[in-house]
Amino acid sequence: MKVFQVEGAWTHDHLRLGQRPQPQAGAGQIRLAMRAAALNYRDLLVPLKGYGSRMQDLPLVMLSDGVGVVDQIGPGVAPGLGVAQGQRWCPMLFQGWQGGAPDAQKLSRGLGCETDGTCAEWLVTDPLSAAPVPDHLTDVEAACLPTAGLTAWRALVTDGNVRPGDVVVVQGTGGVALFALQFAKLLGAYAIVLSSSDEKLAKAQALGADEVLNYVKEPAWGRTVKAMAQRLSGRDGADHVVELGGTSTLEQSLRAVRAGGTLSLIGVLGGAKLDAPLGLVVTRAVRLQGVTVGSRDDFVAMCSAMARVQMRPVVDSVYPFEALKDALAHLKSGKHFGKVCVGIQPG
Ligand SMILES: NC(=O)c1ccc[n+]([C@@H]2O[C@H](COP(=O)([O-])OP(=O)(O)OC[C@H]3O[C@@H](n4cnc5c(N)ncnc54)[C@H](OP(=O)(O)O)[C@@H]3O)[C@@H](O)[C@H]2O)c1
CATH class of the missing domain: 3.40.50.720 (NAD(P)-binding Rossmann-like Domain)
Known part of the structure; x- marks a missing residue:
């Protein structure tokens, strides 16, 4: 599969299109066919190894935000979790922070930093590290939720x-x-x-x-x-x-x-x-x-509030997958109003 990753060395020049094997959903996991991803300020620092001491060794797939369609459900996924093929789910930035107050363990697996991110054609996660998104949102709008949306929600509502x-x-x-x-x-x-x-x-x-x-x-x-x-x-x-x-x-x-x-x-x-x-x-x-982003429980509450009033995130621009570097340059320029996004697969 196609990915956009930092490879070889920690510089923006080493941000490249790469190939990885298509991942398969193992026991208790789901696979998302990614539709869109969104950029955050931290994605400007990641290629410089500028986001903490626990960053994954290279290569590292970029970006922490995205949305995909469930296209594979591994054995043993509990029916009570409500996962079905064809639903759109966002992986959470902090994989494994289901709810409650943060602790070191819950903050230890951040997408696009401590573990590979969302700028890939497929992503495997578990249903308690991902959640469904409101139907009224486009793919690009939904991709904006896990970091920017959830951080603002946690700051104003939960905390x-x-x-x-x-x-x-x-x-x-x-x-x-x-x-x-x-x-x-x-x-x-x-x-x-x-x-x-x-x-x-x-x-x-x-x-x-x-x-x-x-x-x-x-x-x-x-x-x-x-x-x-x-x-x-x-x-x-x-x-x-x-x-x-x-x-x-x-x-x-x-x-x-x-x-x-x-x-x-x-x-x-x-x-x-x-x-x-x-x-x-x-x-x-x-x-x-x-405030450091938020939990899956916060995300579910946020989505339900947004669905009730049909709130839509503000999208500044959408770049093709191959143009991630242009998208990052636009974010760096500070000219944007709202979210800079990347389309991965047309819906
Ligand atoms: N703690 C967390 O969990 C968390 C989560 C997400 C983001 N963040 C942090 O929050 C910040 C914003 O992230 P973002 O992704 O929303 O960034 P962003 O989309 O790139 O937004 C940056 C905007 O902030 C304004 N700005 C720039 N420099 C400023 C300054 N010195 N003082 C006041 N405003 C300034 C500018 O708005 P105008 O053009 O309108 O002036 C700029 O367009 C970053 O530091 C990021 O690392 C933290």
Whole structure:
């Protein structure tokens, strides 16, 4: 089968189309004929061995997100799991994290990192490390769910407990950010979106953002966002900040959040060193919550909520399988709004 993999050495130049034997579903496993895959920021770091010390030895099949059609069911798959030929299922990023709080074991097998990823014609997994997707989504839309969608869901729902009337601040207009905007609206919360581009902010407003701000024009945005949140909810700041910048944004997030509010620490796009006024965390009892994707149970809950309101992920662009490098270059350019995807097999 065709795969897109890093082979020979850890550089972007060693990202190549390759061939692997077609995998077969063993006992307790299912095989997915992959239809589409989606890119995440981390896929820019993977070819440089930039995603932790436990990365699989080369060759490594790229990407952590994708969707496929069940085309083989191995012996011993329990009927109660509801798997049937022809259904569309997504493999979970963390293979084996079925539910509950994360631990080292549950976080040890990440697709496209500690184990081969989704940029392949077939993928074998087990039904408790994968889950069915809502019927209303296209293949490409469904491929966006396991990382960006699930991370935003876990941050706002499972860990964040966001309530109607809360104010959620979202940094940027990439994959995680736009899911967070859409989920905030689904939950009946207000959303404030920050972007480097006025054009993208206008699109975010069309998606339901209640307030927007250009973080390049106003780098010290914390107090302005706090005032926006006060106008929206009457509270003393934002209830929740989806923190994607890291070093470059943490201080402003701490100035924007209300006393007792939450910062979901998800990304480090603007640096990974802690350089922020920690006194604000203590004196205003701010909760700093690290988020690392989510479990299969979270995924099932997210899909059911999306199906109920027919929510669709925002897809920026779709590249052919062979053009993965062009797709990565587009992601790196930062011109995208929402998800950059790859088609694998036409549905
Ligand atoms: N913890 C987890 O489980 C998890 C899961 C998924 C992603 N992440 C992390 O979350 C971050 C976003 O991932 P993604 O896949 O959604 O990325 P993405 O789709 O590439 O989105 C990046 C967007 O973020 C905005 N941005 C870039 N630099 C920024 C900065 N310094 N401060 C604020 N915003 C900035 C830009 O939006 P504008 O163009 O609108 O300015 C950019 O388009 C990455 O750090 C990624 O590693 C973590």
